[in-house]
Amino acid sequence: MTVDTEPQEPESTAMRFEVVSSALKESTAAAARVGRLALPGRRPIDTPNFIAVTSRGTLPHVTPDNISKHLQVSGAYFSLEDFVEKSQQNLSRPPPIFSAPTSTNHPTPLYSFTGTPSHITTILAARRLPAVPSPIGNSTKSISVFTNTGFQNLSTTDYLSAASTLEPDITIPLADLTNNSPPGTSPTSKRALRMAERTDEWIADWFSSPLSTSTSTFAPVLPIPYPIQWEYLSRLAEDYIPSSQLSGLAVHDPDIIPDLATHQPSLLSLPLLSLSNPSNPHLILRHIALGTDLFALPLINAVSDAGLALNFTFPAPPSPGAPPLPLAVDLSLPSFSTSVTPLSESCTCYACKSHHKSYIHHLLQAREMLGWTLLQIHNHATMSAFFGGIQRSIKDATFEDERLSFSRAYDSEMPAGVGERPRMRGYQYKSQGGEENAGKKKNKPAWQKELAVEDDKVEVPGTDGGRELQEKGVGEVVKGSGR
Amino acid sequence: MWATARRMASTTRSASSAALTFELVGKCSTTRARASILTLPHGQVNLPIFMPVATQASLKGLTPEQLEATGCRLCLNNTYHLGLKPGQEVLDAVGGAHKFQGWNHNLLTDSGGPMLLTPEHSMSLQNSIGSDIMMQLDDVLVTTHPDKARMREAMERSVRWLDRCIAAHKYPERQNLFCIIQGGLDLEMRRECCREMVARDTPGIAIGGLSGGEAKDDFCKVVATCTEQLPELKPRYVMGIGYPEDLVVSVALGADMFDCVWPTRTARFGNAITKHGVLNMKREMYAADFGPIEEGCGCQCCRPVGQEGSLGITRAFIHHNAAKETVAAHLLTLHNVWYQLDLMRQAREAIIADQFPAFVKKFFVGLYPDGQSYPSWAVNALRGVGIELLGR
Numbered sequence: 001m002t003v004d005t006e007p008q009e010p011e012s013t014a015m016r017f018e019v020v021s022s023a024l025k026e027s028t029a030a031a032a033r034v035g036r037l038a039l040p041g042r043r044p045i046d047t048p049n050f051i052a053v054t055s056r057g058t059l060p061h062v063t064p065d066n067i068s069k070h071l072q073v074s075g076a077y078f079s080l081e082d083f084v085e086k087s088q089q090n091l092s093r094p095p096p097i098f099s100a101p102t103s104t105n106h107p108t109p110l111y112s113f114t115g116t117p118s119h120i121t122t123i124l125a126a127r128r129l130p131a132v133p134s135p136i137g138n139s140t141k142s143i144s145v146f147t148n149t150g151f152q153n154l155s156t157t158d159y160l161s162a163a164s165t166l167e168p169d170i171t172i173p174l175a176d177l178t179n180n181s182p183p184g185t186s187p188t189s190k191r192a193l194r195m196a197e198r199t200d201e202w203i204a205d206w207f208s209s210p211l212s213t214s215t216s217t218f219a220p221v222l223p224i225p226y227p228i229q230w231e232y233l234s235r236l237a238e239d240y241i242p243s244s245q246l247s248g249l250a251v252h253d254p255d256i257i258p259d260l261a262t263h264q265p266s267l268l269s270l271p272l273l274s275l276s277n278p279s280n281p282h283l284i285l286r287h288i289a290l291g292t293d294l295f296a297l298p299l300i301n302a303v304s305d306a307g308l309a310l311n312f313t314f315p316a317p318p319s320p321g322a323p324p325l326p327l328a329v330d331l332s333l334p335s336f337s338t339s340v341t342p343l344s345e346s347c348t349c350y351a352c353k354s355h356h357k358s359y360i361h362h363l364l365q366a367r368e369m370l371g372w373t374l375l376q377i378h379n380h381a382t383m384s385a386f387f388g389g390i391q392r393s394i395k396d397a398t399f400e401d402e403r404l405s406f407s408r409a410y411d412s413e414m415p416a417g418v419g420e421r422p423r424m425r426g427y428q429y430k431s432q433g434g435e436e437n438a439g440k441k442k443n444k445p446a447w448q449k450e451l452a453v454e455d456d457k458v459e460v461p462g463t464d465g466g467r468e469l470q471e472k473g474v475g476e477v478v479k480g481s482g483r
Numbered sequence: 484m485w486a487t488a489r490r491m492a493s494t495t496r497s498a499s500s501a502a503l504t505f506e507l508v509g510k511c512s513t514t515r516a517r518a519s520i521l522t523l524p525h526g527q528v529n530l531p532i533f534m535p536v537a538t539q540a541s542l543k544g545l546t547p548e549q550l551e552a553t554g555c556r557l558c559l560n561n562t563y564h565l566g567l568k569p570g571q572e573v574l575d576a577v578g579g580a581h582k583f584q585g586w587n588h589n590l591l592t593d594s595g596g597p598m599l600l601t602p603e604h605s606m607s608l609q610n611s612i613g614s615d616i617m618m619q620l621d622d623v624l625v626t627t628h629p630d631k632a633r634m635r636e637a638m639e640r641s642v643r644w645l646d647r648c649i650a651a652h653k654y655p656e657r658q659n660l661f662c663i664i665q666g667g668l669d670l671e672m673r674r675e676c677c678r679e680m681v682a683r684d685t686p687g688i689a690i691g692g693l694s695g696g697e698a699k700d701d702f703c704k705v706v707a708t709c710t711e712q713l714p715e716l717k718p719r720y721v722m723g724i725g726y727p728e729d730l731v732v733s734v735a736l737g738a739d740m741f742d743c744v745w746p747t748r749t750a751r752f753g754n755a756i757t758k759h760g761v762l763n764m765k766r767e768m769y770a771a772d773f774g775p776i777e778e779g780c781g782c783q784c785c786r787p788v789g790q791e792g793s794l795g796i797t798r799a800f801i802h803h804n805a806a807k808e809t810v811a812a813h814l815l816t817l818h819n820v821w822y823q824l825d826l827m828r829q830a831r832e833a834i835i836a837d838q839f840p841a842f843v844k845k846f847f848v849g850l851y852p853d854g855q856s857y858p859s860w861a862v863n864a865l866r867g868v869g870i871e872l873l874g875r
Contacts, residue, residue, distance in 0.1 A: 055808060056803060056804050056807055057800070057803065057804070058804060058808050058810040058811075059810075060808060060809070060810070061544075061809050061810065061813075063549075063794070063813050063814055064794050064796075065549070065783060065792070065794055066549070083803075087767060089767040090767055090770070093770065096770050096771035096799045096802075097803075099771060099773075100773055100797070101773055103789075104789070105789065105793070106795055112773070112795065112797070113797070113799065113800060113803075114800060115795055115796050115797075115800055148807070337569060337570075338572075338576040338577060340576075350546070354546075354547065354585045355585050356577075358569065358573060358576075358577055358583065359540070359584060359585065362539075362540065362569045362573070362583070363539075365568055365569075366539040366540075366564075366568050368539050368540075368543070369541075369544035369809050369812070369813070370541040370542075370543075370544055370545070370546065371541075372809070373544060373809075373813075374546070422809065425807050425808075427807070
């Protein structure tokens with residue numbers, strides 16, 4: 001429980017995870033729990049908590065000075081595919097990130113290349129979160145990744161060597177995932193079996209390489225039923241926990257946690273990082289109730305891009321019998337044009353202390369980039385406060401009650417947000433065949449504003465004037481990309 | 484040179500109007516460059532100054548706090564844009580543009596230009612904005628306009644409109660209205676306009692209609708002609724000027740204030756302004772360049788790792804995200820704004836130390852390391868105020 005006084009393991013520089021208190025007595029039950037994850041040299045992370053999701057090495061719209069000054073976020077998710085594109089002008093150049101020089105402020109190439117503040121725990125995975133579906137399948141020794149210049153293969157050995165060069169605090173080894181099927185569908189049982197077999201094989205290769213010791217390993221837990229991957233999971237528990245090589249689990253679907261508690265309880269002594277991309281706080285709470293410790297939340301970036309300011313607290317404010325509250329405020333709505341109140345009354349973030357709804361509404365209307373920056377600051381702060389409240393309620397043993405009240409107090413889903421999003425980049429999506437002709441373009445054409453679909457307000461609300469031209473500097477590269 | 488190089492007597496002199504104090508603290512003994520302190524309703528600013536442009540009440544992705552950290556104490560908003568969004572009603576309801584954008588330092592607004600129909604409308608909007616410096620509505624023609632009669636008409640109309648602006652200005656005790664000298668490239672017409680405008684005794688004076696595609700030689704002649712005639716104890720603002728060479732030469736010609744969207748716009752295109760010229764960070768050559776954007780620069784991105792506030796940003800990272808993630812644009816904007824403000828800070832220090840000619844030469848050698856291929860307009864303009872770039 002007390003991180004400092006425990007007897008030191010042989011590798012005293014290794015990651016440490018302690019369960020401080022749990023809703024149930026044993027720390028290996030599938031239940032909400034409070035813990036602390038500490039990596040040498042980083043700010044410890046009290047759990048349950050979330051980490052920020054980066055895009056091309058940066059938290060979208062937030063410069064590193066603002067991260068240090070205005071965010072409480074202590075961890076960040078990076079994807080290797082954001083750094084390894086082949087240069088079109090110089091095909092033989094290796095990805096520059098691998099040769100980035102380090103310093104005390106930026107102790108690994110991942111920090112120095114991206115300028116990430118050194119108190120942030122870095123977590124490396126192969127693919128962006130959420131990943132762009134790949135039309136090419138994985139092979140026995142590689143997966144298909146999507147870079148700014150197109151799809152390419154990433155072999156297990158290349159990934160291992162990348163991780164050992166970049167020295168992220170935590171690495172999630174490759175998993176054989178079916179990124180090409182539509183969301184919500186599960187793979188056939190034959191495919192699922194192969195996913196488990198390959199991932200199992202790749203993990204064995206990973207741990208047999210001495211290179212893997214430069215980082216803490218969070219093994220993937222696949223989004224397939226427990227009975228199909230039980231062999232893989234039991235190997236994790238029986239071989240790699242005793243050898244202290246396994247530091248945590250990267251869970252693609254937290255609904256498997258009760259099965260782990262039943263069949264492989266020792267795995268629950270590890271920190272559980274969810275990569276399930278929950279779409280609302282109710283799902284987050286449900287996954288916490290199952291024992292999830294850490295979440296990578298691409299939701300926050302998406303919410304900010306949609307012009308929404310998160311507006312919920314945990315515990316929820318008492319409001320017996322009142323209709324459910326919206327989870328977020330849609331600042332694109334004209335009703336905020338003269339509202340000089342903060343985004344959320346109780347919030348103490350920089351955006352709420354220094355600005356008001358009226359200004360952020362204006363920034364969104366004018367498509368000024370600062371709008372998204374301020375929303376990112378507010379939304380990350382709101383999420384930090386949400387998790388802080390959850391930690392307290394678990395300690396006070398009121399979590400289940402509060403979770404129920406929360407589910408009654410708030411709408412079940414996030415509002416969609418009527419505002420126009422920032423321009424999509426080539427590395428963020430892959431256009432599907434026919435989409436362009438079906439009027440489903442990701443970005444509005446800059447030169448033909450008058451032709452913009454008038455009735456489809458969600459995707460392309462009307463905007464005016466010549467600013468779009470100014471903004472094209474930032475939004476120039478919008479062509480399909482990557483083929 | 485030796486004959487004229489004498490230390491300036493420490494005769495700080497100042498002049499005040501209702502909402503502004505102008506204090507001259509140094510003069511170059513060779514050129515017409517001046518260093519001064521301008522005190523406005525939202526605090527003091529040091530001149531010469533570059534003013535970045537927050538067109539729509541936001542400096543392109545920077546928070547007001549970040550803008551403040553670059554040292555900026557006076558930036559622009561565009562009246563026309565604010566009139567459209569958020570609109571005058573919102574500005575009135577919120578209590579002006581300072582409150583609206585969370586900027587507690589000074590603001591300058593342009594007149595709104597020909598899109599605003601009347602001087603009265605322009606004043607009304609700028610009064611709602613509450614800018615510390617307002618600009619009169621003027622009739623702008625491109626300086627290269629061939630029709631002399633039309634040019635004269637525009638100049639005279641601008642003078643008449645100034646009178647209407649002065650009459651319509653509701654808050655002279657808390658907002659300063661600057662006049663704008665017009666007259667195209669016709670130096671005699673400019674002189675005449677100067678006389679008319681100066682007679683109206685506005686707290687500050689702008690030289691307008693330039694940066695519209697005229698030859699740089701002509702631009703310099705107009706600035707020099709006007710500054711020669713303007714009262715010493717008033718700030719002189721050359722509108723729309725932003726290239727570093729233009730700033731340095733204009734300071735030498737006796738101008739104090741400048742604004743331009745170019746530094747922030749070019750940042751969004753991936754370009755970094757440096758003492759050795761503009762570098763396009765999107766070029767392949769920067770992909771694995773782990774140096775700062777500009778060696779020796781003091782901005783947050785570039786200052787050496789370990790110094791307070793240093794972000795340790797490399798060219799490689801900017802290259803990686805230029806035209807992709809907005810963060811790269813924000814970082815380059817921070818750098819470029821810092822560069823422009825710092826250039827003027829250095830000019831100011833040099834003027835006060837009476838080392839301005841040496842500063843100018845060093846600046847031009849930075850851009851043209853061979854010490855030869857200087858643009859002739861700059862050589863000529865500087866020669867006119869006693870600096871010889873070529874030779875020695």
